[in-house]
Structure formats: structure tokens, C-alpha cells
Amino acid sequence: MVEIMNTFHISNVTSGAYLGSYSAETEAEALDAYARKAGYADFADTCNYSPVQPGEILVEPDENGPFIALDDDPCMHVFIDRNNPAAPVRFCYDNGWDDEPIMQNTPYQTADMPMDDQAAARMIFDYVELE
Numbered sequence: 001m002v003e004i005m006n007t008f009h010i011s012n013v014t015s016g017a018y019l020g021s022y023s024a025e026t027e028a029e030a031l032d033a034y035a036r037k038a039g040y041a042d043f044a045d046t047c048n049y050s051p052v053q054p055g056e057i058l059v060e061p062d063e064n065g066p067f068i069a070l071d072d073d074p075c076m077h078v079f080i081d082r083n084n085p086a087a088p089v090r091f092c093y094d095n096g097w098d099d100e101p102i103m104q105n106t107p108y109q110t111a112d113m114p115m116d117d118q119a120a121a122r123m124i125f126d127y128v129e130l131e
Contacts, residue, residue, distance in 0.1 A: 007062035027059040068121040085111035
């Protein structure tokens with residue numbers, strides 16, 4: 001199964017702490033994913049134990065846009081700009097805890113990719129495993 005998701009980077013602007021990158025459809029879902037990884041039910045539950053001031057937590061969408069993820073390895077994110085056939089196809093490995101993941105180019109362009117997202121993601125997944 002393939003999922004098309006967004007990546008959100010979460011940080012605390014008061015402390016300067018980078019809290020991780022989270023895959024979700026919305027900013028609110030990214031905050032809930034952060035909270036669950038920290039052992040809370042959701043972000044509201046986190047705030048019951050450690051209140052935050054308005055604007056203290058910054059949630060920013062990744063500048064690379066939505067990505068394709070496979071169930072085989074949900075940390076592998078494949079970025080295909082379907083609006084630009086000449087755009088490079090890129091990927092990163094994002095476990096959500098380390099610093100911002102490093103984006104890497106593949107030798108492929110969007111025009112080289114199958115239109116089926118599952119097949120395209122599998123192609124990049126196989127390329128990365130060979131490297």
C-alpha cells in the first residue's frame with residue numbers, strides 16, 4: 001500500500017529545540033503524532049502536563065511538498081513533482097527524531113516515473129536498496 005503524506009517539522013521557538021519531523025495530512029495530526037511518540041494520547045493531553053504559550057510550538061510544512069511512502073519502509077519518503085516532467089525525483093530517510101533529513105536526488109526525472117504512485121515509489125525504493 002502506498003500513502004501520499006505531508007511532512008511537518010515541529011520545534012519549540014522558546015527553547016529552540018527541534019522536536020522532530022512527522023508525517024501527517026494536517027498540522028494538527030502532526031502535533032498529535034509528536035505527542036503520541038512522547039507517550040501522550042494527543043497534543044491536547046501533552047498540554048495538560050506541560051502547558052505551552054500561544055506561538056511557542058512552530059509547525060512548518062516541508063518545503064518539498066507531499067511525499068509517497070510505502071508500507072515496507074514508512075521512513076523512506078519519495079518526492080515526485082508530477083507538475084514538472086523535468087524535475088528530479090528525490091528521496092530522504094526520515095525516522096522523525098533525528099535532525100532534518102537530508103534530501104537526495106536520484107538519477108530519475110518525473111518523466112521517467114510510472115504514473116502509478118505505488119510503482120514509482122517501488123522503483124525508487126529498489127534504486128536506494130541497490131546503492
